[in-house]
Amino acid sequence: MVSTRDLGGLPDLAATLRLVRSLAALDAVMSPQWEYRYYMFDSAWGEGEAMASMRDGCGDQWNAVFCAHGAALVGLAHESASYVPGQPHPAIFADLPEAFVDNLLHEPAFETSNATLCIWRERGDAQWQSGASAGRALPTDDGSEVLLSILSGDPQRYVDYAAAYFEREVALADVAVLYAHQPPSDALIRRLNPEADPDAVRAELEQIGYGLG
Numbered sequence: 001m002v003s004t005r006d007l008g009g010l011p012d013l014a015a016t017l018r019l020v021r022s023l024a025a026l027d028a029v030m031s032p033q034w035e036y037r038y039y040m041f042d043s044a045w046g047e048g049e050a051m052a053s054m055r056d057g058c059g060d061q062w063n064a065v066f067c068a069h070g071a072a073l074v075g076l077a078h079e080s081a082s083y084v085p086g087q088p089h090p091a092i093f094a095d096l097p098e099a100f101v102d103n104l105l106h107e108p109a110f111e112t113s114n115a116t117l118c119i120w121r122e123r124g125d126a127q128w129q130s131g132a133s134a135g136r137a138l139p140t141d142d143g144s145e146v147l148l149s150i151l152s153g154d155p156q157r158y159v160d161y162a163a164a165y166f167e168r169e170v171a172l173a174d175v176a177v178l179y180a181h182q183p184p185s186d187a188l189i190r191r192l193n194p195e196a197d198p199d200a201v202r203a204e205l206e207q208i209g210y211g212l213g
Contacts, residue, residue, distance in 0.1 A: 002152050004117050004144040007128040011153045013121055017066055019153055020052035021208050022179045026158055028204040029184070029192045030166050038165065043209040049103060050209070054147070062147055063110045069099035072120035077143020080116050088115045091136040095129070097122055116142045155179045168193070181211050 002009040011019065024041035031037045038054050045051035050066045062075035082089055092115055093105055100120055105112055112118075116139070121128045132138045150157045155175040162170045174188050184205075186198040205211070 001145050002148045004119060004130040004138050004142055004148075005132045005140075007119060007130060007133075007148075009152050010119075010121075010128045010148070011151075013066075013071055013123065015153065016064075016071060016121075016151065017050070018181060019151060019179070020064065021210050022181065023054075023150065023158065024052065024208050025205050025210045026162075026175065026178050026192070028208070029178075029189055029196050029201050030162060030168070030170075031193075032196060032200065038161070041208045043207065046103065054150075060143070060147065061111075063104075063107075065100070065103050065107070067099070067103060068123075069097070070120065070122040070125070072096070072100040072104045073118065074104055074110050074112050074115045075117045075143070075147045076111065076114050077116045077147055078114075080139070080143035081141040082139030083114070083116050083143075086113050088113065089139050089142075091131040091138050092116070092118045092142075093131075094136055095131050095134045096120060117144045117147065119144075119148070153179075178210075183211070 021041050023039035027037040027039045038056055040053045042051045048068055052064045055061045059078035060076060062073055064071055064073035096105060096118060097120060104110060119128050119130045130138065155172055158175050159170055159172050162168055170192050174191055177184060177188060189196050189198045189201050
């Protein structure tokens with residue numbers, strides 16, 4: 001199970017960027033109303049930067065920034081034992097590379113003062129990092145197993161999420177098409193959501209950057 005103490009199951013930077021675009025693309029199909037989506041992607045978040053996010057509507061969330069230096073993600077599991085409003089555990093950000101201080105740690109939209117976890121990966125790193133990678137004692141209950149599980153790259157995770165949240169059974173093979181960034185047919189889009197407008201979906205996929213490397 002992926003967690004801040006074992007990040008070996010997360011994909012590399014390029015694959016992670018493709019994955020978060022896929023998640024946003026799938027939610028765009030599943031919910032025409034953006035306010036009901038968990039997963040979003042902003043390909044023009046800042047100059048040379050993109051941002052992915054998750055909001056579950058109940059207090060749990062994460063934000064990830066992608067830039068020339070790599071990527072970093074900050075998350076909040078509001079029911080975890082380590083959550084203290086306004087007082088993140090000191091080990092969470094202790095080893096955060098300087099490249100992510102301004103665009104993640106000091107980004108007001110990310111609410112880092114309420115974080116329970118933070119991970120990052122600079123270009124050239126062998127895998128994702130956290131404070132635990134430097135031997136720091138992170139909280140054992142930081143909610144990372146729940147928040148990070150979707151980022152393992154297994155499309156079954158999205159199938160399970162769609163069943164729980166949208167109360168809709170979707171085929172693993174259909175989800176896998178969007179995980180692979182293949183062009184979705186009208187039929188596939190309507191299988192995922194009979195009420196979706198394929199043309200509107202494709203316009204959103206273009207904004208997300210779906211299909212890009």
